Amino acid sequence: MNLIVIDADQGTQKISRHIYGHFAEHLGRCIYEGLWVGEDSPIPNTRGIRNDVVEALKKLRMPNLRWPGGCFADTYHWKDGIGPREGRPDMVNIHWGGTTENNHFGTHEFFDLCSMLETEPYICGNVGSGTVREMAEWLEYITMAGSSPMQRLRESNGRTEPWDIKYWAVGNENWGCGGNMAPLQYAYEFRRYQTYCRHFGGKQLYKIACGQLDDWNEVLMREAGRFMDGLSVHYYTFMQDWDHKGAATGFPQAEWYSTLKSALGIEDFINRTASIMDRYDPAKRVGMIIDEWGTWHKVEPGTNPGFLYQQNTIRDAVVAGLSFDIFNRHADRVHMANIAQTVNVLQAMILTEGPKMVLTPTYHVFDMYKVHQDATHLPLYLQSERIEEAGLSIPKLSASASRDSGGKLHLSLCNLSATDKASVEVELRGTAGPKSAEGRLLAAPKTDSHNDFAHPSEVAPRPYEARIEGGRVLAELPPMSVAVVELEP
């Protein structure tokens, strides 16, 4: 028996819309081809940015976009990406396939993309191979309105008005690809770099430090917690672990479960990270910024292993749904999360092939769950049956609920079973009803059902309505499904 009791008149914690954030790195075909095709491309574009992808992403109400990496960020020298494009030096993307890039997508193009997407920019600055001056000047270039060398440089490149930015990270994975630093070394570097990170328009920057696991986070919070607004941590879902990745499609049923088990592990990771943050920041001033998360499978056969291109199935959709339910529950600490990555890389929203584009099952989950953005999280009791499969034990159901600013109640549900439907009874406490429970359902017949260029709508949401009996919702969820319903009290 599955039971959900929602305290509809309770709840104080806002679910930050930034939990539904995105990440686009110079990696494989994410930026180049996926987002940027250049002004001379036959693919319809606006100032070089492809129209079809922008139009699709806009529907998701993306709250922010993280750029330029990832590991790429600590190799990126922003001055190489400004000025007339034909004069920009090229560069070798050392982390991702060793390809040579022409730097045609730089600061101006990124802010243009953000304004087309109506999303907030989130930039990760270069600590690993950069300098304090380089980072400080980038911020001056972006935000300075008055007269200054970087402001004049920006004007000479055609942009008079400064841009606005709030979210700024000081390095990425500096314990690894961002410089192989020791925890104390990075803590001191963070203190030094952030001193010179200014918003020259007088606004407050939200400065994000690079976290990792327990020991690193402990040192960083102790030595530099008071200088940061956010702590960035990453969590990827694997078939088993980093050394045992599985195929994105054509996998055995056991891998459905081991992957979901790995995805559910993010809650333990959040709790461990939060417990260290709580010790140094009991008032929860510092936000947890999970600025890379999602599934990491083996690359599609025949593709460049450095490009991290993978298919996206109903399994990825369920991973997205249950992850959002977990983030919503931890909204008191988790301020931002960014799926890795937006187009053509890892758990993407969109896959492209030349002029063609397809929306993935994960895209649809982002679309369905957007109702939780900036809504108030509602406390919820969930009694779920368990699945004992492939030597693993996981709950059958995942759920979260919220009340939006217009008073609408939304409940999201995932059925994690690959074979069995789930019946769930939902009771609302503290309010009448519900009179109806209507929304959308994403379900598919096979564990690896997916969309491709020939079959773009194999996995697509359809209207969904749950029964109401005796003032309770009686929802039936097919196996492998994600539903989001509005509960009308």
Ligand code: AHR
């Ligand atoms: O998202 C791919 C890579 O994963 C990022 O560049 C890096 O930060 C992480 O290791």
